[in-house]
Amino acid sequence: xxxxxxxxxxxxxxxxxxxxxxxxxxxxxxxxxxxxxxxxxxxxxxxxxxxxxxxxxxxxxxxxxxxxxxxxxxxxxxxxxxxxxxxxxxxxxxxxxxxxxxxxxxxxxxxxxxxxxxxxxxxxxxxxxxxxxxxxxxxxxxxxxxxxxxxxxxxxxxxxxxxxxxxxxxxxxxxxxxxxxxxxxxxxxxxxxxxxxxxxxxxxxxxxxxxxxxxxxxxxxxxxxxxxxxxxxxxxxxxxxxxxxxxxxxxxxxxxxxxxxxxxxxxxxxxxxxxxxxxxxxxxxxxxxxxxxxxxxxxxxxxxxxxxxxxxxxxxxxxxxxxxxxxxxxxxxx
Amino acid sequence: xxxxxxxxxxxxxxxxxxxxxxxxxxxxxxxxxxxxxxxxxxxxxxxxxxxxxxxxxxxxxxxxxxxxxxxxxxxxxxxxxxxxxxxxxxxxxxxxxxxxxxxxxxxxxxxxxxxxxxxxxxxxxxxxxxxxxxxxxxxxxxxxxxxxxxxxxxxxxxxxxxxxxxxxxxxxxxxxxxxxxxxxxxxxxxxxxxxxxxxxxxxxxxxxxxxxxxxxxxxxxxxxxxxxxxxxxxxxxxxxxxxxxxxxxxxxxxxxxxxxxxxxxxxxxxxxxxxxxxxxxxxxxxxxxxxxxxxxxxxxxxxxxxxxxxxxxxxxxxxxxxxxxxxxxxxxxx
Numbered sequence: 001x002x003x004x005x006x007x008x009x010x011x012x013x014x015x016x017x018x019x020x021x022x023x024x025x026x027x028x029x030x031x032x033x034x035x036x037x038x039x040x041x042x043x044x045x046x047x048x049x050x051x052x053x054x055x056x057x058x059x060x061x062x063x064x065x066x067x068x069x070x071x072x073x074x075x076x077x078x079x080x081x082x083x084x085x086x087x088x089x090x091x092x093x094x095x096x097x098x099x100x101x102x103x104x105x106x107x108x109x110x111x112x113x114x115x116x117x118x119x120x121x122x123x124x125x126x127x128x129x130x131x132x133x134x135x136x137x138x139x140x141x142x143x144x145x146x147x148x149x150x151x152x153x154x155x156x157x158x159x160x161x162x163x164x165x166x167x168x169x170x171x172x173x174x175x176x177x178x179x180x181x182x183x184x185x186x187x188x189x190x191x192x193x194x195x196x197x198x199x200x201x202x203x204x205x206x207x208x209x210x211x212x213x214x215x216x217x218x219x220x221x222x223x224x225x226x227x228x229x230x231x232x233x234x235x236x237x238x239x240x241x242x243x244x245x246x247x248x249x250x251x252x253x254x255x256x257x258x259x260x261x262x263x264x265x266x267x268x269x270x271x272x273x274x275x276x277x278x279x280x281x282x283x284x285x286x287x288x289x290x291x292x293x294x295x296x297x298x299x300x301x302x303x304x305x306x307x308x309x310x311x312x313x314x315x316x317x318x319x320x321x322x323x324x325x326x327x328x329x330x331x332x333x334x
Numbered sequence: 335x336x337x338x339x340x341x342x343x344x345x346x347x348x349x350x351x352x353x354x355x356x357x358x359x360x361x362x363x364x365x366x367x368x369x370x371x372x373x374x375x376x377x378x379x380x381x382x383x384x385x386x387x388x389x390x391x392x393x394x395x396x397x398x399x400x401x402x403x404x405x406x407x408x409x410x411x412x413x414x415x416x417x418x419x420x421x422x423x424x425x426x427x428x429x430x431x432x433x434x435x436x437x438x439x440x441x442x443x444x445x446x447x448x449x450x451x452x453x454x455x456x457x458x459x460x461x462x463x464x465x466x467x468x469x470x471x472x473x474x475x476x477x478x479x480x481x482x483x484x485x486x487x488x489x490x491x492x493x494x495x496x497x498x499x500x501x502x503x504x505x506x507x508x509x510x511x512x513x514x515x516x517x518x519x520x521x522x523x524x525x526x527x528x529x530x531x532x533x534x535x536x537x538x539x540x541x542x543x544x545x546x547x548x549x550x551x552x553x554x555x556x557x558x559x560x561x562x563x564x565x566x567x568x569x570x571x572x573x574x575x576x577x578x579x580x581x582x583x584x585x586x587x588x589x590x591x592x593x594x595x596x597x598x599x600x601x602x603x604x605x606x607x608x609x610x611x612x613x614x615x616x617x618x619x620x621x622x623x624x625x626x627x628x629x630x631x632x633x634x635x636x637x638x639x640x641x642x643x644x645x646x647x648x649x650x651x652x653x654x655x656x657x658x659x660x661x662x663x664x665x666x667x668x
Contacts, residue, residue, distance in 0.1 A: 021489050141486055145486075145663070148663060148665040149479075149483050150480075150627075151665045151666035152475055152479075152643050152644075152664050152666070153471055153476075153632075153640055154643075154666040155635060155638065155639045155642070156666065157668075213665040214665055214668060216668065285666065286635065287631065287632045287635050289627060290628045291626065292625065292628060293623060293624065294626060297487045297621065297623065301489060301620065301621050302487035302621070305486065305487045305488050305620075306487055309485075309486050309488075310486075326662055327662060328659060328660055328662055329479070329483045329486065331485045331547045331548055331659070332485035332486070332548060332619065334490075334491075334548060334549040334550065
């Protein structure tokens with residue numbers, strides 16, 4: 001079997017995690033790596049792996065050069081969450097004739113939030129005969145693809161509700177900071193105002209994907225401002241013991257409505273007082289479906305896995321900008 | 335939006351349930367119906383609906399005539415479980431230029447159990463530019479498609495185990511008979527020998543689909559003979575109170591092995607002493623995934639729904655014989 005040649009575009013936390021797994025799978029071969037961070041440029045990509053070793057792939061600064069020099073089929077773009085920032089990178093990949101799989105949250109369903117960028121990417125991808133898909137664990141799987149799949153046994157569906165319950169104290173430190181751990185309530189709200197705390201990027205994209213998959217024409221999709229979570233007790237976190245009264249994480253919600261009725265509800269909880277981690281889906285319909293992933297799905301591993309496992313599906317799809325629901329479902333690659 | 339024209343081929347319990355829902359959906363229009371049972375031929379299809387009414391579709395005996403007379407895009411073939419029996423019906427549909435969605439269990443993944451029929455159907459479908467897919471709740475969804483989808487967040491998978499736990503006393507009477515309710519153990523084993531009790535058709539097909547989806551080359555896939563389930567207490571069923579010592583249902587299992595190691599295990603339980611109904615999936619991998627559908631999925635409704643919801647995906651797929659994992663996931667149709 002011929003290996004799928006992959007270029008890693010973005011060698012941060014997620015990019016290097018993806019790269020390490022891609023490197024370990026027989027079906028792939030890493031052919032190049034791009035990053036603009038001075039600390040990374042010129043380094044061997046393998047030095048960023050947990051087992052630090054040379055693999056002969058030097059991280060280049062000049063994306064255009066790396067993308068056109070190296071013979072590959074796909075670029076994994078793991079740079080930022082916002083399509084406005086990542087669109088030019090994706091376009092470089094398309095112009096180099098590469099299929100694109102990106103962890104950019106907004107790319108998971110960009111037609112509503114960034115319609116111009118989405119249309120441009122779709123048009124260019126079709127011209128060059130390549131496919132572009134944004135994916136990850138959430139958005140891309142747990143709060144959109146999986147609930148849609150679970151409506152398959154329903155004759156009718158009237159409401160979809162998804163709840164994620166994550167113990168943030170088990171996650172990496174930057175994530176614990178991102179959810180406001182250790183802040184006062186005042187600091188939390190100030191950071192919300194300065195958009196330094198954003199809740200969870202992608203909730204609206206998940207709502208749009210569910211709605212389109214079910215053929216629902218929403219009148220409204222709104223994301224509420226994240227709510228700080230407090231606890232009566234002191235709570236241990238990766239940032240030390242947090243005194244009662246200070247923030248230990250957040251809860252983010254978003255809703256889709258038709259004629260004022262809430263038909264989609266997504267609830268993302270990440271804090272340090274979670275007793276039981278889980279991912280839960282409630283479908284109201286004929287019949288009702290109530291499913292739970294007991295213990296939840298590890299976010300970082302899941303995000304890397306969904307991204308990698310999507311590569312062959314994206315390569316074999318019709319050209320253009322596709323979302324996860326447009327592709328045959330990806331499964332773990334041996 | 336132009337409606338999808340559908341012909342119902344087989345107007346038994348499942349066919350009429352599917353027909354009734356197809357009839358109620360704006361996106362479909364029933365254009366013909368076929369059955370060979372003398373009690374059904376010449377009847378209006380709507381008379382078989384729960385609300386018995388004329389819909390102007392007369393059930394015809396001559397499949398070739400109905401299929402060629404009526405302008406439709408898809409035939410739903412709901413006749414029997416075995417591909418050898420249903421292949422000629424599917425071929426008639428293909429020759430009439432119709433896409434085929436069938437509840438035939440063996441068609442859900444026929445490449446191993448009936449490779450010749452599968453190859454013939456695939457070839458003819460490609461010649462005529464149509465798509466053929468076998469589906470349903472199980473096989474087709476709960477024990478194959480859904481576990482595959484749930485491996486998407488895994489970097490590695492070493493084992494897949496699926497358990498269905500169904501309270502047969504809540505199901506229709508023919509089903510309760512099919513699982514041996516009320517028999518003595520001796521009668522149960524005699525019926526097994528005469529193949530009057532078959533356990534659950536499709537377990538091997540589900541194993542084959544999971545293995546292919548994960549890229550696993552199984553050395554062995556075996557279905558164990560169904561085991562009768564007894565209870566210490568007398569148990570109420572749809573066939574009356576069953577005395578302790580008599581059969582109240584069955585348990586069917588199947589395994590897929592690589593080098594003697596069981597890597598796929600499917601367990602189908604349907605009896606009258608089930609305290610809690612559920613459908614559960616255990617994936618051993620990085621990370622482990624443990625998911626449960628609490629309360630399970632109603633078999634008959636689910637089978638009809640998955641079949642109907644697959645129709646648009648089958649219509650838009652590349653031509654040939656496809657399995658559920660080859661199509662974008664179906665979701666409930668509004």
